[in-house]
Amino acid sequence: MGDENTLTDLERSDEDCVLRFDDGESFTLSYVSIRSRCQCAKCKPRQENEQRILELEEEISRLMLEKPKVELVGRYGVRFEWPTGCSSGIHSFSHLRKVCEELGKSLSQ
Numbered sequence: 001m002g003d004e005n006t007l008t009d010l011e012r013s014d015e016d017c018v019l020r021f022d023d024g025e026s027f028t029l030s031y032v033s034i035r036s037r038c039q040c041a042k043c044k045p046r047q048e049n050e051q052r053i054l055e056l057e058e059e060i061s062r063l064m065l066e067k068p069k070v071e072l073v074g075r076y077g078v079r080f081e082w083p084t085g086c087s088s089g090i091h092s093f094s095h096l097r098k099v100c101e102e103l104g105k106s107l108s109q
Contacts, residue, residue: 005094010078014067018107019100021093027104029096031068034080035060037099040089060085 009020016030036057037047046056069081077092091099100106 005097007078007093007096010070012067012070019096019104021097024108025100026107027100028107029100029104031080032057032060033099033103034091034096035082035085037095037103038086038089039091039095040086043086043089 006022007019008022009018011018011020016028017034018026018028020026036053038044043056046052063084066083068083068087071079071081073079073090077090078096079087079090081087
């Protein structure tokens with residue numbers, strides 16, 4: 001039996017992706033939202049307060065944001081390979097679920 005944080009499917013489009021979890025919940029989440037919540041050592045400090053998050057989001061939105069490649073990391077996360085910017089962060093399934101609930105659009109209604 002899984003928990004609500006296990007990602008079962010990730011469907012990519014040009015500007016966002018659909019993430020499905022094993023509890024049946026699905027969310028649409030923009031790549032800007034994923035990038036702005038990167039947990040790597042370089043990006044995490046830039047999220048210490050709301051002003052810094054806004055600055056990071058503005059910087060990311062100015063980049064030519066293309067659909068990233070996605071690589072599964074073990075049984076707990078994924079790495080997004082962005083054509084521009086940071087590609088070192090590992091996004092755990094539980095972190096992605098939290099970002100989906102905060103910034104995504106629920107498709108399970």
